[in-house]
Every structure is written in structure tokens, then in C-alpha cells.
Amino acid sequence: MAGSRRILVFKNYQNQAELLVRSYLLSDPFIPYTSVIGGILACKLLYDLTQLISTFYFRSYNGLTKIQRSEWNNRGISTIHALFISTVSLYFVFWSDLFSDQNSTGLVTFRNSSLSTFALGISVGYFISDLGMICWLYPSLGGVEYIVHHSLSGIAVAYSMYTGEGQLYTFMVLISEVTTPEINMRWYLDTAGLKKSTAYLINGVVIFFAWLVSDSNPHFNSYCLFAKAFWHGILASASEKNKYKSSQKKQNKSCFWLLLPELLLSEVIKAAKSQNQDKSCFWLLLPEVLLSKAQVYVNKALIFGSYIFCVGKNAFSVL
Secondary structure (H helix, E strand, O other): OHHHHHHHHHHHHHHHHHHHHHHHHOOHHHHHHHHHHHHHHHHHHHHHHHHHHHHHHOHHHOOOOHHHHHHHHHHHHHHHHHHHHHHHHHHHHHHOOOOOOOOOOOOHHHOOOHHHHHHHHHHHHHHHHHHHHHHHOOOOOOOHHHHHHHHHHHHHHHHHHHHOOOHHHHHHHHHHHHHHHHHHHHHHHHHOOOOOOHHHHHHHHHHHHHHHHOOOOHHHHHHHHHHHHHHHHHHHHHHHHHHHHHHHHHHHHHOHHHHHHHHHHHHHHHHHHHOOOOHHHHHHHHHHHHHHHHHHHHHHHHHHHHHHHHHHHHHHHHO
């Protein structure tokens, strides 16, 4: 009896926790805030885990100074973040249907999802944490250039996360984080006294090829990003033109009956002028003009009705 009661209490707490996560933590309006806070907490957890693991499994770690140990732990956070955000960026840019050209759900510049916003929020949390450590231990972890870099990067990613705009292009830029683990590994090997090892040589080759694709060839990245944005601009322009044309057609059809009195009045004035009649003959000419114009519009209505009938018949036959 007591065991079943404990199970019911446990399930009750479990349901309340699931409700809290669905309604608040992972709800769309709260995702930007919860993801940033989660990113900051994850950085703190990774810092402590890096310190704990390095203490037991790396003999050279205990011989480092306090500042070197802080940088060692900080680079551990940087490595995990780079692996996470580069993997997510590659997925969204190359494999996800969210930003695919075959996806017709609005302009690609404004497309976003809960997962993409959450991933960018984690990255913003990392930039805030890393910037805080750089400022706290300044200038041990980096100078002014690091502060400027992290500030601009964090603001750009935060804007894309909060507004939901340009997330595709943000992920395209964040792919360059794929070189960060190799750079951190090079620092680890150098600090551990393995600068002349084979691993150090292999790491240099990997960095060279990684930079060849991303960081060391910024012009290539700029061209790819510009080409992608230019193509999306062409698609957006064509879409807007089609919308404008369809709206103009609808507007012209809807305004027909509003413009009819004005058209008839102009036709009456033209008929009066052609017959050299004065203004007193205006009402005498009105029935004649109305009759002639009514005949024209009836013919047009019959033609338009037959056209609509043919189009509808073909549409139903296709369905």
C-alpha cells in the first residue's frame, strides 16, 4: 500500500515537472530566455567537469599556474560549444527542411523554429559566460580584441535569436566554429609539453585544411554567403511581384462597380460633344448611352462567364 502511494506521488511530481517544462521552459515565448540561461549554466557545469577530469587524468594539469588552469578550463568550454554549434549549423544549412528552397512557407530570411532559436540561445549564453571570464581575468584570457569580438558576436547572434530574422545566415557564419576545437587542442598539446609530438603535427595539418575551407579563406565564405543571400533576394522579389499583380487584379475587379457611374458620365459628355449638343441635352442622351454600354458589358459578362465555366470544369476534371 505504501509502495503504490509513493509511486502515485512520484507520478504526480513527474506530471507537474512536465507541465512546467512544456508551459514555461520550452514554450515559444520563453525559449530565448531559458536557452540563454541554460547556456550560461551549461558553461559553468562544463568548467567544473573540465577541472575535475583534468585533475585526475592529466598529470600536467596540476603543474600549471592558476591562470593557466583557468584558461585550460575555459578552452574546454569553448571546445564543447564549438562542437555543438558547428554541428547544429551544418544540420540547419545543409540538411534541414526549414531553410530549404523547396520549402514555400514564407521568406527564408524570416524562417525560424523552436530548435533553431534554442541553439542560438545556447550560443548567446556561451558568449556571455566567456566574455564575463575574459573581463574578470583581464588580460590573462585575451585583450581588447577578444572583448570586441565576443561582444559583437553575442549581439549579432542574440538579435537573430530574439527577432527570428536571418537565422540561416547566422548559422552559415557559425560553421566557422569548426576550427575552434583544433586550435584549442594545439594549445593543450603545447601547454602539456608535446609540441614535438606526432599529435602536434597532425593537429597542424587538420587546422590547415579546416582553415582552407573556412577561416583562412574569408573571401570564399563571403562569396558563398553573398550568393545565397542574393538568390534568396531574387526569390523574395519575384514572390512580392506576384503578390502585387494578384492584388492589383483583385482591386481592379472590386472597383469596377464603383467606377461605373464615372465611366458612364464621361461617355455621356463625349456623346454630347460629338453631336455638338449643349448641357440641356444631357438627360436626353443618357438613355442612349446607357443602352449601348449595357450591351457591351453584357457581352463581356457572357464571355467572362464562359471562361470561368471552362476553367472550373478543367479544375474539377483534374481533381
